Amino acid sequence: MSVEILTERLFEALISGNRAQARQIVEEQAANNVTPELMLTDLFWPTYEMIEKLHREDKLSNMAHNMATRLMRVLVDQCSRELLEASDAAPVGRTIFACCGPSEGSELGGQMAVDLLEAAGFTVRFAGGSLPMDEVREIVHQTQPDALLMFCSEPCDLPDIRVLIDTLHEIGACPHTQIVVGGGVFNRAEGLAEEIGADLWAAHPLELVDSLIDESDIRATPDQRTVGRTRKTAPAKKAA
Numbered sequence: 695m696s697v698e699i700l701t702e703r704l705f706e707a708l709i710s711g712n713r714a715q716a717r718q719i720v721e722e723q724a725a726n727n728v729t730p731e732l733m734l735t736d737l738f739w740p741t742y743e744m745i746e747k748l749h750r751e752d753k754l755s756n757m758a759h760n761m762a763t764r765l766m767r768v769l770v771d772q773c774s775r776e777l778l779e780a781s782d783a784a785p786v787g788r789t790i791f792a793c794c795g796p797s798e799g800s801e802l803g804g805q806m807a808v809d810l811l812e813a814a815g816f817t818v819r820f821a822g823g824s825l826p827m828d829e830v831r832e833i834v835h836q837t838q839p840d841a842l843l844m845f846c847s848e849p850c851d852l853p854d855i856r857v858l859i860d861t862l863h864e865i866g867a868c869p870h871t872q873i874v875v876g877g878g879v880f881n882r883a884e885g886l887a888e889e890i891g892a893d894l895w896a897a898h899p900l901e902l903v904d905s906l907i908d909e910s911d912i913r914a915t916p917d918q919r920t921v922g923r924t925r926k927t928a929p930a931k932k933a934a
Contacts, residue, residue, distance in 0.1 A: 697736060704741045708762035709754065720769055730777035731813070734806050735900045738770055742806070746799050763798045770802065774809040783815040786910040788840040790816050793830060795848035795878055796823040803846035803877050807899040811843075814903050827854040835867045841894075841906065842868075846877035852890070859891045872909070876902050 700719070707715040723733060745762050748754040754762075790811060794804030801822050808820045819839075821830075834842050842862075844855060859873050875887050876896040887895035894909070896902035 697740070700737060701740050701744065704737060705744055705762075708741065708745065708765050709758040711761035711765060713765055713768075716765055716769060720773070730773050730780060731810065733773050734770070734777065734810060735898070738766065738773065739803075739806060739899060742766065742799070742803060746803075749799070760798070763802055767798075767802055767805070770806060770809075774805070774813075777809060777813045781813040781815075783813060785817070786815040786907065788816050788906070788910050789837070790818045790841045790843050790874075790906075791830075791834060791837060791839040792818060792820045792843040792845060793825050794823045794844065794846045795851050797848060800846040800848060800878060803899075807843070807845045807877065807902055810899050810903050811906065814907060816906065827858045831858055831861060834862070834871060838868055839871055841872045841874050841909075843874045843876075843902075845875070845899075845902070847875065847879055849879045852879065852886075856890045863891065874902070874906070 700723075704716060704719050706712075707719060720733065720737075723737065728737075745754065745759065745766075749756075749759040790808070792804060792808050792811075794800045804820065804822070808818045812818045819837075821833075830842075844851075847855060855875070862868055862871070862873070872893040873891065874894045874896075875890075875892045877899075880887050880895055881897045894905055896905050
């Protein structure tokens, strides 16, 4: 069965709230030896994007959107547990603090991203959405993560995100923390990530994982700084 047909089947089950059918589709894929990672990246993610796009365009009711996102969260939780149990990735030695937009959809997309990152060997803390930017700035300053990830952010978040990035750069409190964005509004507005001063951006969770894994093997000079897809490489931390 093609990916498009399978995605459409799952989409229809989700927006109608058909829990039994949605579980059956996932179980069929597991029986066909589809890995948890592929389930997340090749089935759940495109279905999620379809749901969010149609809802954003007012082609999907709030009722259907709520049923779909809440049922999909259950499926993603189950799949992510299997993903982490099956993972044999060695720790990459990088820490990530992640947050997202305020909507249920943004949290669902953010969850898929951080679950894939954790399975790839990153140490991740995920705070979800609706967070005051001063609290985000404070925890980033306190913990000094290798990356601050804001994934699946909403348009209403942009002014605060811009201020947060500008403040972190101006005060130089976290010189080794990369600012990473992706999904949500960043996928729909070309050049936005670069405009607000992000160091790295990715449209898809797997692209995000691959890019951050690359960063764990690359350390450039402290003066190197690019943005967007031609990303800033994290400067090497000085030895104590």
